[in-house]
Amino acid sequence: MSVLAVCRMLRPLLFLAALAVPCQAVAQAREVVRIGVLAFQGVDAAVGEWRPMIAGLNTALPAMDFELLQFDHDGLRRAVAAREVDFVLTNPGHYVELEAEFGVARIVTLASARAPSAERAVGSAVVVDAGRSELNRLEDLAGRRVAVVGREGFGGYQLVWRELLRTGIDPGRDFAALIEVGFPMDGVLDAVANGRADAGIVRACLLEGDPVRAARFKVLSVRAEADFPCATSTPLYPDWPVATLRHTPPALAKAVAIALLAMPADEAGMAWNVPADYQSVHELFRELQIGPYAYLREPTLSALAERYWPTVAVVLAALLGWVLYTVRVEHLVHARTAELREALAQREALEARMRANQEQADHLARLSVLGELSGTLAHELNQPLAGIGNYASSLLRRADNGRLTDDAVREAAAEIGTQAERAAGILARIRAFARKRVAQREVHVPAAIVADAVALLQGMLAHAPRVEIVDHLAAGTRVDVDALQCQQVLLNLLKNGVDAMSTLPHPEQVLSVTLGQHGTSVSIAVRDVGCGLDDEGMARLFEAFHTTKADGLGLGLSICKRIAEAHGGRLLAARAEPPPGMVFTLILPAHE
Missing domain, CATH: 3.40.190.10 (Periplasmic binding protein-like II)
Incomplete structure (x- = not known):
C-alpha cells in the first residue's frame, strides 16, 4: 500500500485530532480537497467570486490543499457521479437534483449582504x-x-x-x-x-x-420583495449551499463546515450560515414536475406507444409497474412532507422563542441604561416638585396675610401647572423607553429620533453635558426603523460619551450628534471629547461581556450592534479626528 493511500485512510483521524498530527510524517504532499462549483458566469468569474472562500479554507485547515473546479450543469453531475470532487457548490435547484440522485447533503448556505436572509436570496x-x-x-x-x-x-x-x-x-x-x-x-x-x-x-x-x-x-413584472435591493420577476428562494458527497469523510465535512461558519464576510459581503430550508425549491420542482418530481408527469398515449411499441405485454407490464411505483413514491413523498411540516413547525416555534428572548434582552438592556441614570432622576424631578411646593406655600402665606389676589392665584396656578407638566414629561419619556413591547418598524424622520434620545438623556441627568445636533440630511429623508430600538442605541452611545468625559470639568464636556448621508444610507455619528480607547479596547469593543466600567455588564454595545444589523445597517467605532474622543456611527438604510 502506498504512503499516499495510508494518508487518505488516516484523514478522518487527523481531523478528529484537530489536525495535530503533521501530515509530513505520513506523506510529503498535503491532501487535496476538490470543490466542484457551477460556473454560471464563466470560469474567470467563478474563480474571482470564490477565491476568498478557498483562501479562507486553506488558512483555517492548513493540513489540506483546497482546489476549485469549475463545471456546467452536466459536467458537475458527471464529476459527482465519478467521485471526482469532495464537495459541491451549486445553485439550489441543481443541489436538490444532486441530493435526490446521489445523496449529497448540505452543510452550510451562502449568506449574501444584499439578501434579506439565506432563505430569501435568489430570484x-x-x-x-x-x-x-x-x-x-x-x-x-x-x-x-x-x-x-x-x-x-x-x-x-x-x-x-x-x-x-x-x-x-x-x-x-x-x-x-x-x-x-x-x-x-x-x-x-x-x-x-x-x-x-x-x-x-x-x-x-x-x-x-x-x-x-x-x-x-x-x-418585466418587478415584484416588491422587502429588503431586496435588486429587481426580480419572481419570488425569492434560498441561496447556494455547500454540500458533501457520500464518500466525503464525516470528519472532513465537519471541519469544513466549522471553518466556513467561522469565516468572516468577504469584501463583497458574502459569508456562510447554517443550512437553509430548501422546501420552497422542492415545492417549485414538484409544481413543475421536474428533477426528483419528474415522475409526476403523466405520459401521453403517443409517448407510451413510442416507448413501449415492441409488444402489448411490455406496455401493460410497464404501466402496471409505473402505477405501483407512483403509489409507493407518492406515499413516501406524503410521509416525508409530513415530517418536513412537523420539522418546520418546530423550527418556527423555536424562532418564536428566540424572538421573545431577544425582546426580553433588549428590554433588560434599556432597563440597565435607566438604572445607570436613575441616580440623578430624583434630583431632576425634585426641581419641578420644589417649584410646585414654593408656589403653593406662597398662596397660603398671601391668604393668611390677606394679600391674596386673583392675579396672584392665576400666576401661581400657571406656574404650578407648568412645573407639573415638566415632571410628567420626564416620567412619560422614561416610561415609554422602559416599557416592554414587540418591535415594530415604521417610517420616521431621523432628526426626530435623535431629538427624543437627547431629550431623554437631558431629562434624566442633573448636569447633562451640552449636546450639539448638526443635521446635514436632505429634506424629506426618512428611515424605516423601530424608533424605540434606535433610541436605545443612541441613548447607549450618548451615555457612554458622558461616562468617557466624567473626569473633565463640566464646561468642557460636550457631545455632538451629526446626521448625514452615507451612500444610500443615513448616518448618525455621536462624538465625545473623552479619553478614548486603547488598541485592546478597540479590538474588543463590540464583544459581549467585555467592559471597561467597574459596574458594567458589557452588553450595551453588543446589543446595539445587533439592533443595527437587524435593521440592515451597521454600527461603527473610530477614534475622533482630531483627538481626543471617540466617534460611534449608526448607519441605517434610507427609506425610498
Missing part, C-alpha cells in the same frame, strides 16, 4: 431592451423569442417558468422560440441586445452590478 429577472415599450409584463411574452442559459437553469429559467405557468403561458407552447445560449449567463443579455431574442431570463442582481446594463435593459 430571476426577465429583461428586455429598455426601448421596448410594448413589453412590460410576463403576459406580454406570448409569441416572443426568449433567450435562456438552458432549460436546466434554476435562476436562468426554472423560476420564471413557474411564474409563466401561473399566468397561463406555457413556454414550450406559447413562445415563438426558446433560445438556449449556454454559459456564461452574459450570453443571454447579448442575445437580447443584438436582436436575436425579444427577452431574456437571467439571475436577479446581474443588471444592478453594471450601470451600463441597468440603463440598457428593463425588468
Whole structure:
C-alpha cells in the first residue's frame, strides 16, 4: 500500500485530532480537497467570486490543499457521479437534483449582504431592451423569442417558468422560440441586445452590478420583495449551499463546515450560515414536475406507444409497474412532507422563542441604561416638585396675610401647572423607553429620533453635558426603523460619551450628534471629547461581556450592534479626528 493511500485512510483521524498530527510524517504532499462549483458566469468569474472562500479554507485547515473546479450543469453531475470532487457548490435547484440522485447533503448556505436572509436570496429577472415599450409584463411574452442559459437553469429559467405557468403561458407552447445560449449567463443579455431574442431570463442582481446594463435593459413584472435591493420577476428562494458527497469523510465535512461558519464576510459581503430550508425549491420542482418530481408527469398515449411499441405485454407490464411505483413514491413523498411540516413547525416555534428572548434582552438592556441614570432622576424631578411646593406655600402665606389676589392665584396656578407638566414629561419619556413591547418598524424622520434620545438623556441627568445636533440630511429623508430600538442605541452611545468625559470639568464636556448621508444610507455619528480607547479596547469593543466600567455588564454595545444589523445597517467605532474622543456611527438604510 502506498504512503499516499495510508494518508487518505488516516484523514478522518487527523481531523478528529484537530489536525495535530503533521501530515509530513505520513506523506510529503498535503491532501487535496476538490470543490466542484457551477460556473454560471464563466470560469474567470467563478474563480474571482470564490477565491476568498478557498483562501479562507486553506488558512483555517492548513493540513489540506483546497482546489476549485469549475463545471456546467452536466459536467458537475458527471464529476459527482465519478467521485471526482469532495464537495459541491451549486445553485439550489441543481443541489436538490444532486441530493435526490446521489445523496449529497448540505452543510452550510451562502449568506449574501444584499439578501434579506439565506432563505430569501435568489430570484430571476426577465429583461428586455429598455426601448421596448410594448413589453412590460410576463403576459406580454406570448409569441416572443426568449433567450435562456438552458432549460436546466434554476435562476436562468426554472423560476420564471413557474411564474409563466401561473399566468397561463406555457413556454414550450406559447413562445415563438426558446433560445438556449449556454454559459456564461452574459450570453443571454447579448442575445437580447443584438436582436436575436425579444427577452431574456437571467439571475436577479446581474443588471444592478453594471450601470451600463441597468440603463440598457428593463425588468418585466418587478415584484416588491422587502429588503431586496435588486429587481426580480419572481419570488425569492434560498441561496447556494455547500454540500458533501457520500464518500466525503464525516470528519472532513465537519471541519469544513466549522471553518466556513467561522469565516468572516468577504469584501463583497458574502459569508456562510447554517443550512437553509430548501422546501420552497422542492415545492417549485414538484409544481413543475421536474428533477426528483419528474415522475409526476403523466405520459401521453403517443409517448407510451413510442416507448413501449415492441409488444402489448411490455406496455401493460410497464404501466402496471409505473402505477405501483407512483403509489409507493407518492406515499413516501406524503410521509416525508409530513415530517418536513412537523420539522418546520418546530423550527418556527423555536424562532418564536428566540424572538421573545431577544425582546426580553433588549428590554433588560434599556432597563440597565435607566438604572445607570436613575441616580440623578430624583434630583431632576425634585426641581419641578420644589417649584410646585414654593408656589403653593406662597398662596397660603398671601391668604393668611390677606394679600391674596386673583392675579396672584392665576400666576401661581400657571406656574404650578407648568412645573407639573415638566415632571410628567420626564416620567412619560422614561416610561415609554422602559416599557416592554414587540418591535415594530415604521417610517420616521431621523432628526426626530435623535431629538427624543437627547431629550431623554437631558431629562434624566442633573448636569447633562451640552449636546450639539448638526443635521446635514436632505429634506424629506426618512428611515424605516423601530424608533424605540434606535433610541436605545443612541441613548447607549450618548451615555457612554458622558461616562468617557466624567473626569473633565463640566464646561468642557460636550457631545455632538451629526446626521448625514452615507451612500444610500443615513448616518448618525455621536462624538465625545473623552479619553478614548486603547488598541485592546478597540479590538474588543463590540464583544459581549467585555467592559471597561467597574459596574458594567458589557452588553450595551453588543446589543446595539445587533439592533443595527437587524435593521440592515451597521454600527461603527473610530477614534475622533482630531483627538481626543471617540466617534460611534449608526448607519441605517434610507427609506425610498
